[in-house]
Amino acid sequence: MKRGTLIALGAFAVLLVLVLATRERQVSVGVRKLELSKLDKSQVTALELTGARNATLRKEGEGWTVVDPGKPDTKYAADERLVTAVIEALGEVKNPDFVTDRAERLAEYELDDAKGLKLKVSQGGSPAVELVLGKGARNGGVYLRKAGGNDVFAHRGRLDWTVRKELKDWRRRQLVTLExxxxxxxxxxxxxxxxxxxxxxxxxxxxxxxxxxxxxxxxxxxxxxxxxxxxxxxxxxxxxxxxxxxxxxxxxxxxxxxxxxxxxxxxxxxxxxxxxxxxxxxxxxxxxxxxxxxxxxxxxxxxxxxxxxxxxxxxxxRDMGLLGFEPLKVTKLKVQAGGKTAVVVKEGASWKLTEPAKLPDGFEFDPSQVDTQLAWLRSLRGNRLIEGQVTDTQAGIASLAALVEVTVDGGAVQTLRLGKEAPGAANGGKELYARTTLDTLTYAVGEGVRNRLAQGPELFKRHPQPSFAGGGQLQGLESLPPDVRRQLEAQLRANTGHP
Structure with missing residues (x-):
């Protein structure tokens, strides 16, 4: 390449760099902008709505009040959070899209005096912010203009719904202020x-x-x-x-x-x-x-x-809890139901399944499941208290539909016994009589408690890891976008240790 050509290309490159470094991100010459006075939340003293809505909110002491401008003597406590939402929404009004500056079209956008919602935000000695909001914009948001001007803009933000409220909607609905x-x-x-x-x-x-x-x-x-x-x-x-x-x-x-x-x-x-x-x-x-x-x-x-x-x-x-132990202090747990018995014992810091002595082929004990079952047992509540005297025979406690024994460090044992079906269950459900060593009363519990206990040793069985389809993909995620699916699969592998 000729030397003159190289010099010309070098000069062009230098000029291009200078242009890219100094040009504005957007061409602003001749573009209409909506410029609002800067808002300081701490200095805002009033919000005034007129036109399509009428309400005046003023800061009084540490709180806010709202009144109907036509009835200024009747004040109501206002919700300060709603005022804050308006100020924050105003701060989001930046570079809205210019639509038109023709005054005769203001009525079309409901920005005229007949239909426009006028908002004035006063802030101490600083200039007030004054806007007129119209109907919803074609692509979302709202049409608006600065009070006193004809330039119409389309703003896609939350300002409209933060201010377009009836007077009672500004009122504070929380009855008491306390912690x-x-x-x-x-x-x-x-x-x-x-x-x-x-x-x-x-x-x-x-x-x-x-x-x-x-x-x-x-x-x-x-x-x-x-x-x-x-x-x-x-x-x-x-x-x-x-x-x-x-x-x-x-x-x-x-x-x-x-x-x-x-x-x-x-x-x-x-x-x-x-x-x-x-x-x-x-x-x-x-x-x-x-x-x-x-x-x-x-x-x-x-x-x-x-x-x-x-x-x-x-x-x-009334405390309807059926068992009241501290899980960390439990040293032994026995579960008996549906002809099955399971016993787990804590040895040192770990759990061991001691009964049944012979486990099914392929059964793998998971010590973490003991903590899961203890948390569930501790959360058990009676559905209702059975009124009047109920004998052991009537409740079927002697024959036992299910038994739970929790041994706590120090030798104390808490017991829960489930018996026959208890009449009077609501909504057509089925309940069983229940007795606990926490008191001498009789409760009714849903049959789902017995059904869960009837799993016996299966309560403490290790659950299989999530199955991955061919290619390392997790089944059931095929309908998700590829990038989302890959992220979920990677996270699951990390959590489960699956390769």
Whole structure:
């Protein structure tokens, strides 16, 4: 190649590098852009919606309120999370697609004064952000323009659905503001005048117990876990809707007569009291229950199911667990059902299957399955408590449909016995009588418990590794995209040690 040609090519290469290094990623000359004032969440003081929706949200102290601009004297507590969502969505409005600047087309995109949704976000002394939102854009998102301008843009983001709400949708639906961990005492009062007090210990475990002097039925075992769940439900109590006017009157809700209530006392001495209104008739189906928080004039509507979870009585805190051991302290486990018996014994830090002495050909014992079965046994709960006296003969305990014996370090043995079928099972199911050494009561459990125990030694058998089809592919994944299938197969091989 001639020297002049080489010099020309070199000069061209240098120029090309300079052009690529200095050019803008996108040509911006002549392109319409939507430029908004920078938003600072900490400085936002108000959101004003007018036009297609009407609501004004203002920051007052540490919280937010929402009002109807036509009724500024009636304020409601607003959900701060919804305000935050709007601010975050505004931050996502970057470089929307320009559509048109013709003023006569604003009505077509519902961005005119008649149909547009006007949004003004005030932020202290900084410039406000003002937009008008129209109808949904053709390819998703929404058409919008800057207030006072005619340039129409298409924004594919979540801004529209974060602001297009009715006034009541901005309101805070959480009835109480408290942390379940900071509740130290719960007092449940029934409309019949009964009172139940639950106390939480000040220890790290935070165990719940019945207040001293509480009269409980013979053999009653209290469930700290049920009390903790109750505290969590109360702390997360959320309304379905709100009642106003005559519908919120005490005579309409039942809050003016004897009613159920729940009082939570906090570690700092404060208390929160929730009052529950009249229980709807069963035929009313999806009807709601009125509720009011002491010190708050608002009347809320709770789903019947939610209200029922708060109308607890002493019997609802009964521990229905059938076995209560610490898995790490178990030294021996015996399972007997369906003519099969299996016994596993801990030797040192490992488990050994000692019965049956002769195992089927190909049987491989898996010590990890012992831990699995112990966890399942510890989680067993009675479906219901059998009322009245039930003799061993009536329950079929002597003949035994199934037996579980758990030996704990130190020699203590816990036993679960299953007997005959127990009448009265709900929904056409089948239940068996059950007795445990934890108390002297009789329970009913689903027959599935016996069926599982009837596997005997199979409970502790090693399960086969996932089977791979020819070519190293896992069966059942053929319909997945090739790259996804390869990743899943590689992960499964890594977890199972399969080559």
């Amino acid at each position: 379940a961990e900071k509740i130290s005492q719960l007092i449940l009062r029934s409309k019949e005048g009964e009172s139940l007090t639950l106390k939480k210990s000040g220890t790290a475990s935070g165990e719940w117990s019945l207040a001293e002097g509480t009269q409980a039925p013979a053999g009653f075992r209290f469930s700290s876990q049920a009390a903790e769940q109750f505290a969590q439900q109360l702390a997360n109590l959320t309304a379905q809707d709100f009642l106003e006017g005559e519908a919120a009157a005490d005579t309409a809700t039942g809050l003016g007569e004897a009613h159920d209530s729940v009082e939570a006392q906090l570690e700092d001495g404060k208390k929160v009291v929730v009052h529950l209104g009249r229980q709807p008739e069963a035929k009313e189906g999806s009807a709601t229950v009125a509720a009011r928080v002491e010190g708050d004039a608002q009347v809320y509507q709770l789903p019947q199911y939610t209200a029922a979870q708060l109308r607890k009585r002493l019997v609802d805190f």
